[in-house]
Amino acid sequence: MKSILEKCSLLSLLAAAACALLLVGCAGGNGNQGETEYADDAFIASLAKGYEARDTLVEQSAKEKGSVEYYEKLVDAELSQVEQYQAAQFQDSKLQQAAIAYINALKDQRAAAGLYSTDNDQYKKDWQKAYDKRTELLCVFVEDYGLTVSESHQDSLDALVSHGKKVTRDNGEKAAIESLAASIVPEFTQEYSSYTGKATVTNNTGFDFDSISFEVELFDASNVKIETAYMSASHWLDGETVVLECYASTQDAPATVKVVPSYYQIAEND
Structure with missing residues (x-):
């Protein structure tokens, strides 16, 4: 009886060892499967x-x-x-x-x-x-x-x-x-029968301009465009602050404005 038990134990140990070797072999064979292939x-x-x-x-x-x-x-x-x-x-x-x-x-x-x-x-x-x-x-x-x-x-x-x-x-x-234009918010004051819009603006574009001009679209309280005015600057250096002006002939001050660039000439650096 003891001999039979010893044989069974030996067989179990051999089977376990065989399984362990098989698992190690499988792990070694699939070692690269987890690596991502990049394109x-x-x-x-x-x-x-x-x-x-x-x-x-x-x-x-x-x-x-x-x-x-x-x-x-x-x-x-x-x-x-x-x-x-x-x-x-x-x-x-x-x-x-x-x-x-x-x-x-x-x-x-x-x-x-x-x-x-x-x-x-x-x-x-x-x-x-x-x-x-x-x-x-x-x-x-x-x-x-x-x-x-x-x-x-x-x-x-x-x-x-x-x-x-x-x-x-x-x-x-x-x-x-375009970012510069978006930063321009003119304030309008009445002068006789028209309005003057002024904005103090710093050129932070990284460029020097020989000339630059903007269209100032004027809207009433109902968001209806009532007029397009214009403002411009000459020899405007990067980092320089100027006062831009535009003039409107509307009867009332605009409720909102939208400033968009219309022309620019960047200065050539020697």
Whole structure:
């Protein structure tokens, strides 16, 4: 009886040891399954491949230019390479946002291409807007993430990156000037049969202006626009405070105003 019990105990120990070894083996074999595969490098490589494919079509298909099919084919050359990354996981969240924005810009261009023969004016507007966004993002991919292309496509990429830098610069200027306009709140006082609006404003845009002008939209208590007045400044340096004036011929002082930029010329620094 004792011999049988000893054999059973031995078998149990062997079985337990075998299970332990099996579990260790399984754990070792699946050690990499918990590691996340990020798409950062793969996206940049696919972006380069798609860009070169599109650029090649631009060079080869010049005779087809001027058709919906031509523009759709250009976009598809890139989109077919990068669209898969729209739902991919990236280690760099900023790169992921830029990748998604780039894919969306390509989709916007493709949608614009469909308007080429039916609404050409809208096509130009939508295509250019997406083009500007695309070139801004190419700037980011080149400067921050090391996007490179083969030598035969370098000149075209350089041209797009240069355009993207201009778009970024122009957008920065526009945002700064719109913020400046929003800070202008003229106070109106009556002078004889008209009203004069004055506002003390500091130029905090980071730019020196040779000249700048604003439209001052005047609204009554019912929020009906009753007049548009104008104010301007010349040789207005960054950090400088000036008093801006406008004149209204309305019978009553405006209830609310909205100031929007209408023209500006940034001074050239030597």
